Amino acid sequence: MSVLLTATSVTDEVDRSPSERVDVCVVGSGPAGALAAYSLAERGHDVVVLEAGPRFSFEDRLRRMERFLRPAFDWVDVWEMGGDRDAYASTGELHYPLNTTRVKGVGGTTLHWLGLVPRYHEKDFEMDSRYGLGEDWPISYDDLRPYYAAVEREMGVAGAADNPFEPPRESPFPMDAFPPSYADSLFEAACEALEITMHSIPQARNSEAYDGRSQCVGYGTCDPVCPSGAKYTAEVHVAKAEAEGARVIDRAPVQRLVHDESGERLEAVEYATPDGETHRQEARQVVLACGAIETPRLLLLSESDEYPDGLANSSGAVGRYLMEHPFAGTDALLMEETRQNHVGFMTSECHQFYDHDDSTPGSLKLEFINNAEPAPVEIALRDGSWGDDLVGAIRRGSGNSLRIGALVEQLPREENRVQLDTSRTDDHGNPVPEIVWSVGDHAIETMRYAQRIQRRIFNEMGARITGQTDPHNPGAARHPMGTTRMGADPETSVVDARLRTHDIENLTIASSSVFTTGGAMNPTLTIGALSLLAAEYVDEDL
Amino acid sequence: MELSRRDAIAALAAVGIGTGGVALYRSDAFGDGSIDSETSPDDPIDTMIALAAVVYPSEVSGIDEFVETYVVGRLEDDETHEERTVQALAHLEGYASDEFGDSFVDLSPEDRDAVLRELGVQNAQPNPEGSDVERIRYYLVNELLYALFTSPTGGELVGHENPPGHGGGLDSYRRGPDA
Numbered sequence: 001m002s003v004l005l006t007a008t009s010v011t012d013e014v015d016r017s018p019s020e021r022v023d024v025c026v027v028g029s030g031p032a033g034a035l036a037a038y039s040l041a042e043r044g045h046d047v048v049v050l051e052a053g054p055r056f057s058f059e060d061r062l063r064r065m066e067r068f069l070r071p072a073f074d075w076v077d078v079w080e081m082g083g084d085r086d087a088y089a090s091t092g093e094l095h096y097p098l099n100t101t102r103v104k105g106v107g108g109t110t111l112h113w114l115g116l117v118p119r120y121h122e123k124d125f126e127m128d129s130r131y132g133l134g135e136d137w138p139i140s141y142d143d144l145r146p147y148y149a150a151v152e153r154e155m156g157v158a159g160a161a162d163n164p165f166e167p168p169r170e171s172p173f174p175m176d177a178f179p180p181s182y183a184d185s186l187f188e189a190a191c192e193a194l195e196i197t198m199h200s201i202p203q204a205r206n207s208e209a210y211d212g213r214s215q216c217v218g219y220g221t222c223d224p225v226c227p228s229g230a231k232y233t234a235e236v237h238v239a240k241a242e243a244e245g246a247r248v249i250d251r252a253p254v255q256r257l258v259h260d261e262s263g264e265r266l267e268a269v270e271y272a273t274p275d276g277e278t279h280r281q282e283a284r285q286v287v288l289a290c291g292a293i294e295t296p297r298l299l300l301l302s303e304s305d306e307y308p309d310g311l312a313n314s315s316g317a318v319g320r321y322l323m324e325h326p327f328a329g330t331d332a333l334l335m336e337e338t339r340q341n342h343v344g345f346m347t348s349e350c351h352q353f354y355d356h357d358d359s360t361p362g363s364l365k366l367e368f369i370n371n372a373e374p375a376p377v378e379i380a381l382r383d384g385s386w387g388d389d390l391v392g393a394i395r396r397g398s399g400n401s402l403r404i405g406a407l408v409e410q411l412p413r414e415e416n417r418v419q420l421d422t423s424r425t426d427d428h429g430n431p432v433p434e435i436v437w438s439v440g441d442h443a444i445e446t447m448r449y450a451q452r453i454q455r456r457i458f459n460e461m462g463a464r465i466t467g468q469t470d471p472h473n474p475g476a477a478r479h480p481m482g483t484t485r486m487g488a489d490p491e492t493s494v495v496d497a498r499l500r501t502h503d504i505e506n507l508t509i510a511s512s513s514v515f516t517t518g519g520a521m522n523p524t525l526t527i528g529a530l531s532l533l534a535a536e537y538v539d540e541d542l
Numbered sequence: 543m544e545l546s547r548r549d550a551i552a553a554l555a556a557v558g559i560g561t562g563g564v565a566l567y568r569s570d571a572f573g574d575g576s577i578d579s580e581t582s583p584d585d586p587i588d589t590m591i592a593l594a595a596v597v598y599p600s601e602v603s604g605i606d607e608f609v610e611t612y613v614v615g616r617l618e619d620d621e622t623h624e625e626r627t628v629q630a631l632a633h634l635e636g637y638a639s640d641e642f643g644d645s646f647v648d649l650s651p652e653d654r655d656a657v658l659r660e661l662g663v664q665n666a667q668p669n670p671e672g673s674d675v676e677r678i679r680y681y682l683v684n685e686l687l688y689a690l691f692t693s694p695t696g697g698e699l700v701g702h703e704n705p706p707g708h709g710g711g712l713d714s715y716r717r718g719p720d721a
Contacts, residue, residue, distance in 0.1 A: 066557055
């Protein structure tokens with residue numbers, strides 16, 4: 001088994017022909033698709049899941065970790081993203097590094113996610129009512145609350161009741177929280193003096209054995225690969241869906257959705273297979289669950305005489321209102337050892353500045369980072385020195401770093417969007433997605449506010465600040481959202497409160513693409529909750 | 543810092559190779575005719591050990607057993623890796639013979655270091671499919687450094703007993719530097 005081998009190079013003899021007309025065809029096997037498929041299969045429905053990427057072997061995880069740690073490989077090499085299949089254009093004010101944000105494969109982007117799973121706060125669903133910003137969701141936190149609890153149990157979430165800013169919850173977390181790190185303890189006195197409350201983080205990562213998966217063993221490479229299986233991936237619910245009778249077809253990128261003559265119902269989902277064939281999977285209901293980029297792209301690719309601007313796009317909102325979580329960070333050095341990189345995840349954060357009174361600055365979530373500097377092996381393999389010189393290089397390049405980050409709220413803006421770039425095609429001849437992304441004044445002001453708080457903490461600690469993110473050119477936290485947004489008004493939104501498209505009666509979308517506003521919380525728990533909600537409505541209609 | 547065979551087995555496990563309790567011997571590696579006797583070192587494991595003596599910090603001991611166990615396990619597991627490692631070793635040996643008049647193993651540590659520097663290994667990109675010197679960096683130098691710095695013993699050289707790449711549990715992240 002070579003670190004150079006790729007899953008997609010493997011020739012297999014899997015039967016990828018379509019099933020006879022099924023109850024539900026789910027497009028995508030990330031967390032949204034896997035949870036929906038499991039929920040529906042468990043209720044006794046015939047389910048086929050179509051996944052564009054391959055099924056990655058769990059036995060390869062250590063080799064993927066090696067790819068991550070060795071500088072000969074890029075981030076996208078770990079899960080084999082890139083090439084013609086994943087070609088895209090980025091033409092906005094800011095470059096959007098699409099292929100670092102996602103993974104195509106069974107399990108989807110949870111294969112490389114960090115695994116933080118906070119709930120959204122009540123205010124996130126009421127942005128227009130509270131602040132006159134964006135739109136209200138057509139559902140509330142209370143509507144979603146039981147589904148949050150359900151998905152916490154399904155994923156296995158480690159957390160604690162030590163967060164005074166958390167929205168109301170009805171039950172304890174399934175597992176105890178990971179205790180704070182030594183690095184976290186270095187912030188404590190300063191935060192206490194500044195009356196800033198640190199608390200634990202809900203994580204879809206096993207702090208103890210859970211659901212047949214082991215406790216975290218501390219490989220330190222959660223993002224992008226957990227070799228132990230302690231971090232939740234949607235492979236868990238793909239396997240559960242299959243155990244309930246669902247069929248999962250990998251390497252089957254969907255090409256278009258086909259509606260009937262009335263234009264009101266989908267008839268079939270057309271997908272390609274590695275042998276060059278194209279197939280039609282007929283289904284009574286279709287659930288699109290392929291993320292905030294490919295979901296609108298597929299709708300746009302499925303244009304027809306009835307829908308010349310793209311399927312389910314009578315509102316014109318398909319692809320628009322792309323949101324992200326800009327990341328605002330501050331780096332510092334401390335005149336003592338800070339013990340970075342002993343685990344691959346954060347153990348303390350702060351929601352104190354999330355619920356705000358004025359409209360701007362908006363929500364932000366502070367994160368106390370445990371990986372503020374390169375690991376010894378990263379320096380060793382990049383530096384170019386060896387022997388005793390290398391020890392010196394590692395000691396100079398690590399040991400005293402600290403970082404506080406912040407996820408920041410970005411408002412939905414019509415001009416931020418996913419559209420088709422007809423000048424370039426993918427490996428199946430389809431126009432590639434073109435991403436147009438900029439940040440906006442609200443997010444810039446919120447980032448500045450976050451960085452003022454970060455500077456106050458470091459100054460209180462006596463740490464020397466060495467750098468801050470440029471708010472005009474931040475990185476994205478790799479949380480695309482909003483491109484088929486939910487709303488009560490068919491004139492301005494793509495799906496309704498049931499996650500059903502306004503235009504097509506048997507088409508449901510389960511994805512961060514339905515988020516009406518984006519908040520500043522990691523989105524995957526909300527994706528999962530919405531997916532379970534959507535599955536209930538699909539079940540009602542079957 | 544004393545490296546052991548147990549460290550090597552842990553390092554192999556970290557790249558997905560379980561030895562399953564079966565001892566690996568150098569005679570198992572390179573036993574398939576992959577070595578061209580005209581251009582390759584007599585014993586590649588000896589060359590890797592000689593290289594490790596240069597690229598590993600002087601504080602490290604127990605190199606021979608660690609490198610032999612790790613390299614044999616690694617090459618036994620992966621034919622492509624073995625083939626390219628042999629090619630990289632052949633290039634290293636060829637340069638040592640041509641420019642220094644002796645096999646790499648028989649050179650002094652200073653001359654082995656000079657071989658690497660004259661080849662430009664310090665500035666070469668580690669690339670498994672690159673030029674000869676890029677492959678030396680990837681398959682030989684970085685291979686040895688990866689094994690070392692993802693092991694607890696290698697991490698301890700720089701104050702890090704549970705380095706990324708090693709599944710060392712959930713205690714170390716809570717410990718302070720004096721614990």
